Amino acid sequence: MSELILFVAIGVIAVTAAVMMLLSENTVYSALFLTLNFLCVALLFLLLNAPFLALVQVAVYAGAIMVLFLFVIMLLGAEKTTEELKRFRWFNITTLVLAVILLLAFGLAIGAGQIDLQEPVGAQPLVRVIHAAPDADAVDVRANDVLVAQDVAFGETSEYVSLPPGTYNIALFVAGTDQAIAAAPFTFDASGPQRATAETIVAYGEGAAPVLASVFEDFRTVEDQGSRLRVFNATTQAVQLIDPGVEFNQRDAQIVVDTVEPGTESDPVILLEGINELAFIPTVGERVVDGDVSNLDTADTLFRLRDYEVERDTAQLMVLTDERQFDETSRVIALPLVEDTLAPFGSPKSIGQLMLTKYLLPFEMVSLLLLVAMVGAVVLTQRYHDLSKAQRRVKGPANRRRVARPLTSVVASQLGTQFPPTTTNGDTAPESSPELQPERPSGD
Numbered sequence: 001m002s003e004l005i006l007f008v009a010i011g012v013i014a015v016t017a018a019v020m021m022l023l024s025e026n027t028v029y030s031a032l033f034l035t036l037n038f039l040c041v042a043l044l045f046l047l048l049n050a051p052f053l054a055l056v057q058v059a060v061y062a063g064a065i066m067v068l069f070l071f072v073i074m075l076l077g078a079e080k081t082t083e084e085l086k087r088f089r090w091f092n093i094t095t096l097v098l099a100v101i102l103l104l105a106f107g108l109a110i111g112a113g114q115i116d117l118q119e120p121v122g123a124q125p126l127v128r129v130i131h132a133a134p135d136a137d138a139v140d141v142r143a144n145d146v147l148v149a150q151d152v153a154f155g156e157t158s159e160y161v162s163l164p165p166g167t168y169n170i171a172l173f174v175a176g177t178d179q180a181i182a183a184a185p186f187t188f189d190a191s192g193p194q195r196a197t198a199e200t201i202v203a204y205g206e207g208a209a210p211v212l213a214s215v216f217e218d219f220r221t222v223e224d225q226g227s228r229l230r231v232f233n234a235t236t237q238a239v240q241l242i243d244p245g246v247e248f249n250q251r252d253a254q255i256v257v258d259t260v261e262p263g264t265e266s267d268p269v270i271l272l273e274g275i276n277e278l279a280f281i282p283t284v285g286e287r288v289v290d291g292d293v294s295n296l297d298t299a300d301t302l303f304r305l306r307d308y309e310v311e312r313d314t315a316q317l318m319v320l321t322d323e324r325q326f327d328e329t330s331r332v333i334a335l336p337l338v339e340d341t342l343a344p345f346g347s348p349k350s351i352g353q354l355m356l357t358k359y360l361l362p363f364e365m366v367s368l369l370l371l372v373a374m375v376g377a378v379v380l381t382q383r384y385h386d387l388s389k390a391q392r393r394v395k396g397p398a399n400r401r402r403v404a405r406p407l408t409s410v411v412a413s414q415l416g417t418q419f420p421p422t423t424t425n426g427d428t429a430p431e432s433s434p435e436l437q438p439e440r441p442s443g444d
Contacts, residue, residue, distance in 0.1 A: 007047060014040035019262050027073050031066060037128045038062040052348050124162040125188035126198035131156055131172075132234045132335060133210035137177040141201075146246040155323075155335055160198060165189055170201055170212060184212040200337070204234035204263070204321055215265050219315050219341050224401040226272040227314040229343070234261040234321035236334055238283040239302060241266075241318075243276065259283045260320075273312045278305040280320055280334065313341045314430040 014037050021033035038061045044049035085134045129141045131152045141149040141158060149158035152175075171183035188199060198217045203210040215232050222228050232238055241257035254276065258396035278300040303320065319335040357361050 003047060007044070010040050010043045010047070014044075028070065031073060033067050034069075035062050035066045038066070049344065050348065050351070053351065077090050124164055126160045127163055127188060128160045128198070128200065128202045129158045129172075130319060130337065131203050132319050132337065133205055133207075134322050134324045134330065135207050136172075136181060136203065136210050136309075137208075139172040139181065139203070140175050142171050142173065155333075157335075159335060163188055172210065172212070181208060182210050182212055186212075186214050200317055202232055202234060202319060204319075206236075206322075210433060211263070214261060214266075214433065215317060217315060217317060217339070218268065221341050221344050222270060222313055222315075224270050224272070225312050226270045227310045227312070227316055227338075228268050229257070229271050229316045229318060230268050231260050231266040232317065232319045233262050233266075234265060234319055235302075236262050236322075238262065239280050239320060240283050242279055242281060244279045244301075244304075250381070271310045271316075273310055273332065276305075276308045276310055278308050280332065303334050305334065305336075311338070313343075315339050315341050322374075 017033045017040065019035065021030045021070055024033060034368060035324045038057060042062065043056040043444040045051075045057060051212040080198075125145070126146070129149055129152060131139060131154050134154060136154070138151050138153040140147060143161075143163060148161045148163075152158050165188055167187045169183060169185050169186055172181050174181060182203060186201065197219060200212045200215045200217060202215055204213065205211040213232070216229065217230070218228060231239075238259050238261050240259055242254060242255045243256050256271055282302060296421065299372070308311045315338075317337040319337070320332060321335065322329055322330040323333045343353065
């Protein structure tokens with residue numbers, strides 16, 4: 001309830017500041033109202049749990065850009081309204097009518113859409129299959145007789161497919177044939193509005209007829225700057241995942257994933273970002289207890305991951321299975337499946353993904369419209385400036401102070417003679433040309 005109150009209060013302040021920015025006649029006041037609007041937007045980002053965007057909004061927009069705006073306003077003297085612009089009486093009425101029409105259109109659209117009566121639609125389940133049965137051939141995967149993946153060989157994983165929630169009969173067929181080698185029913189639920197979960201069907205076991213098991217995967221963001229790891233044991237013996245340290249140093253060994261029985265999955269654990277040394281060992285009694293590896297030897301290692309790089313904000317499913325050698329013997333291998341986690345709603349990563357995927361075209365169109373509007377504003381301002389200069393030039397001579405007496409009368413009164421001089425006939429004497437005047441002798 002408090003979040004709703006804060007949202008409504010901040011929204012009212014933001015809208016009021018935007019309206020006052022448009023209605024204010026003083027440019028400095030308009031810039032200050034715009035700054036208040038930017039601060040309100042930053043608070044809205046905080047309500048969306050996006051502190052990084054809030055700080056960027058304050059530092060870049062409310063800080064640097066507004067300082068630049070105010071500097072340009074002061075430099076150009078735009079805050080001084082020396083000229084009174086021509087007002088149109090119909091402008092306010094027209095604006096009010098258009099605003100009322102726009103509000104009515106929005107109200108009708110929202111009312112007809114019945115937004116408050118609509119329930120959020122959850123995303124459909126995401127399902128994939130990993131082939132971890134060493135004795136089985138490449139397979140095709142069908143869900144209720146619908147082909148969802150084909151020609152999946154040992155060690156390979158199919159792509160995620162989206163299925164409607166419900167119960168499905170997942171069946172494996174020899175690739176390119178109708179020979180079924182495994183089948184089992186699975187129920188898939190909706191994964192939520194952000195597709196935060198998925199399921200992986202693991203085909204494992206010895207022989208040509210593998211066993212199917214479902215492993216739940218969590219793609220929510222990892223809070224500890226690491227990766228969420230889950231282990232599925234497709235071998236025939238219980239295993240542990242340890243961090244052996246440097247060359248199985250007894251003081252450095254630690255348990256990463258405790259005992260995982262055959263055909264089961266482990267609880268999720270967090271691996272920190274960076275380079276890790278990991279090793280799978282068989283669980284025989286208490287092999288590793290509180291870092292004591294006195295009963296452990298390097299020969300006991302089933303599979304070792306040297307210099308295993310762990311990336312931040314990932315979800316890993318590591319399937320431990322057997323692999324057949326050329327001499328018909330088998331060895332244990334690990335098949336790591338790494339996927340990126342989903343960014344939390346309102347985070348910079350989430351907003352960036354939405355803007356650069358779903359909203360890329362609208363975002364670019366808005367940028368183009370803003371560019372056209374900016375160029376149009378510059379052109380209109382330049383035309384108004386040129387028109388104002390032309391009007392001032394036209395009005396200039398008409399506003400000059402007129403002399404009450406002619407200039408000739410003023411000169412004559414000062415000289416005491418008639419100007420210009422007249423002849424005895426009363427005609428005005430012609431002005432002597434410079435060419436007809438005799439040259440004066442130079443010197444004394």
